[in-house]
Amino acid sequence: MMDRKAIHVLFLYGFYIGLVHASHQYYYVADPKTWTEAQTYCREKYIDLATISNDTEKKRFLDWAQNIKGSAWIGLYRDLPGWRWSAGSSDYRDWTTDGVSTSMVPEEYVAIVYKQWENHAYTHAHNFICYDERLNACHGFVLISQDKKWRDAQSYCREKHTDLATVKDAIENEKIKEIAASYTWIGLHRLGWQWSDGSNFSPTFSFSKTPTASGSKRLCVVLIRSSPAENIEWEALNCTVKKPFVCYGEVKKKTVQIHRIRFHSDVNVNNAAAQEAILDQIKKKLQEKGLPADAKLSWRKQSDGQIFHEKKDKKRENKKKKRNSRDEF
CATH class of the missing domain: 3.10.100.10 (Mannose-Binding Protein A, subunit A)
Known part of the structure; x- marks a missing residue:
């Protein structure tokens, strides 16, 4: 009679996934x-x-x-006050008003509006003036006739020129006003x-x-x-x-989910080390599908204290019975 290695079909009753929401x-x-x-x-x-x-x-x-x-x-x-320039430093200001807006905004930026300095919110989009250190004309100032939010304008100036314009004195301020559109960003900003x-x-x-x-x-x-x-x-x-x-x-609120799976094994899954290794593999697979890293997995024991129950393979059992019947005949 040939020796056959036993292949058990095991039913995993369940494992917990504990999700913590804060x-x-x-x-x-x-x-x-x-x-x-x-x-x-x-x-x-x-x-x-x-x-x-x-x-x-x-x-x-x-x-x-x-x-x-x-x-x-x-x-x-x-x-x-918290004002600073996108590039360089300058204490020059030409405020019409420097009040704190009644709106709560995370950052404020300065625009020249009809030749007056005003602080505007991050949601606005205006033309803007870049500074280019390679240019001699107009003190290196370049008007960009595109409407952009201040941060986008800053990125554009840094990529195409040097940075958004810094105003160092009254002479540069007048030059800026000469080339500015009706609403134009310069490089002054502050955290809100x-x-x-x-x-x-x-x-x-x-x-x-x-x-x-x-x-x-x-x-x-x-x-x-x-x-x-x-x-x-x-x-x-x-x-x-x-x-x-x-x-x-x-x-912290805990959400518990119970999952059941069935698998084949030819090892002793009642061994604690084997159970831990299987659970670790399950967790890795679930994390690949979006399980949070802080989720806790654990085995759920049944009323008899066991985690696994062997499920008989009916087809294999039927074949064995037929083979035994033929042998007896």
Whole structure:
């Protein structure tokens, strides 16, 4: 009688995939502090001052803040004045006004509008003036009659010329104004509003009052609610004022999925090392199909404490029975 190597059909009852989703949990702190003190407290006790990065988080925050009365710091701030040139340095300015916009924008840029300097938001598209160090005419300034956003204009000037124009004195300013179109970017820009935890900022709300610098080097944002019946408003203040504040932490939610598979094996899969190796291979295959790197996989035992159950191969069993019958005959 020939020896045959046993091939077992094993039924893998199931393995867990644990997916962890983190969301913000907000915490109101009534003890008044300056914005910097509040930032330090939140970083020590939680994660940071409250961040509201998108419309979904904004809705969650507003629902949570229904019972807040008065004002409280959140994690939004901007440094002042903060203006710098795309290339080189110059202290020359020719402002009509250098106020802080009522809109919350992540960056501001300077355009010459009908021969006046104005700060515009990142969403605008204008003609622009490049500087080319190879040119002698017009102080090296070149008008590009294409409407582009400031960052795209900067990339164009760096690729085709030297950079966006820097204005060093009144003489260069007059030359710039001579060649500028009605709306024209130059190289002056500054960072706008930023979150304390470094999250990307996208505008989701506006100020109820026009912010004023009042000689301070930084402005910070508070939520204001005079009574529970009124809507929340946002205002930028000197960061040294003491206010209550809102921190955020993370709440982790676990989602468990159970998967079943069936496979053939000629090894002892009840061995712990074999089970770990199989699970590792499954995880690698699932990650190739998009499984998050932090997902946890584990075996699921059945009521009898076993992971695997052998499933009989009916065709093989039938063939064996027929062969035995012939042998007996």
